[in-house]
Amino acid sequence: MNAILASTSTLHEQDYLEYLIPHLPELYKDAEEVLFIPYARPGGISHDEYTAKAAEAFSKAGIKLKGIHEFEDAVEAVKNAEGIFTGGGNTFLLVSELYRNKVMNVIKEAVKNGTPYMGTSAGTNIGGLSMQTTNDMPIVYPPSFQTLGLVPFNINPHYLDPDPGSTHKGETRETRIKEFHGLNSQPVIGLREGSWLELKDNKVTLKGKLKARLFKKDKVPFEIETGTDLTDLN
Amino acid sequence: MNAILASTSTLHEQDYLEYLIPHLPELYKDAEEVLFIPYARPGGISHDEYTAKAAEAFSKAGIKLKGIHEFEDAVEAVKNAEGIFTGGGNTFLLVSELYRNKVMNVIKEAVKNGTPYMGTSAGTNIGGLSMQTTNDMPIVYPPSFQTLGLVPFNINPHYLDPDPGSTHKGETRETRIKEFHGLNSQPVIGLREGSWLELKDNKVTLKGKLKARLFKKDKVPFEIETGTDLTDLN
Helix, strand or coil: CEEEEECCCCCCCCCCCCCCHHHHHHHCCCCCEEEEECCCCHHHCCHHHHHHHHHHHHHCCCCEEEEHHHCCCHHHHHHHCCCEEECCCCHHHHHHHHHHCCCHHHHHHHHHCCCCEEEECHHHHCCCCECCCCCCCCCCCCCCCECCCCCCCEEECCCCCCCCCCCCCCCCHHHHHHHHHHHCCCCEEECCECEEEEEECCEEEEECCCCEEEECCCCCCEEECCCCECCCCC | CEEEEECCCCCCCCCCCCCCHHHHHHHCCCCCEEEEECCCCHHHCCHHHHHHHHHHHHHCCCCEEEEHHHCCCHHHHHHHCCCEEECCCCHHHHHHHHHHCCCHHHHHHHHHCCCCEEEECHHHHCCCCECCCCCCCCCCCCCCCECCCCCCCEEECCCCCCCCCCCCCCCCHHHHHHHHHHHCCCCEEECCECEEEEEECCEEEEECCCCEEEECCCCCCEEECCCCECCCCC
């Protein structure tokens, strides 16, 4: 597999995908055109608007992008893709649309067979075993929470440390993941903004400048250093 | 209907339910014992632990509490209840368990027929038309997102205003609700911590010291004053 699963598309005071663009030529090295999956529709923008935004960023790396909604047959589009990029937005909507268009398993097979893949935010969340550690609102009811399973664990993108000065009584991210582990056993990696997972030569590695936070059922969460090999995490 | 739908169980620097206890004797005025629904299991605590915690708080108002899990027949327990209190925690788990135990519609009928009801957090979220404006993680797959519909709109508990100084790129609550309105038409009330909805004599009124934030599809969100009549909001 060749993939980048990034916590966020955009860093503070940067342009959309800015910090990821230097990595695109290597990831998509044999691709003239990459298939964009705009289903997650951040802020409710249209598939066309979202594709235009992503295509503008990809053009900075000299790579063309075409939206999956522009093809008559979504399944064929995935099968023929030289590379895939799934943008962020609402994970419930993304997963619902992937199932409705019958491409969830087709993408999984394509990526496992070597089609380069990049995800950001919701597009990264679906790289895990299930979407159950998303931060998003359930704005639509998907037929299943199972996702691509490119890595043998779950991912929490936009991981946010508890604010010790907060007076707000909503659950912290850590409490939410603890509740997840009350009912589920797979590890969860909390990817802070600026971190990503690199999938390359059957290895999964934490990349970026920051540490990540690892949550295992019935264990105290702990920090892992960038560069850590997560291939056999389970 | 007689109900209190509160944003949170606990205010900063207060004990569990402290600010709600003065309202319990009036809400549950004919009840010797109230039925507690601990299904949402905040932080993964057990039904017994959660019931003990809630019972201790209710005892300050001189009201006994018994957990629904202590009854052999959950449906009968709801039908015979003199009052109901649903505590917070994970909304996906709460809704899953309400359906699994076949009490979702039974509670709805009971409350519509006059059984006093209090919800906090997840227990309030289910008072709306659907659970789709919850903040919680989808730790379990419920058979449906439809909930009690005690009010003709959706509720977002623990409503949190955007932090203008934040560098975090995860969606704000307002963006999430905007995404909800891309696919759904019912209004959403963002209840800040310390606010609640009072359902009394077929009227729905915003209570507590704070304003609430109202979100309508394709409209700019706006503030509503405490005391506002929300009976006909749709």
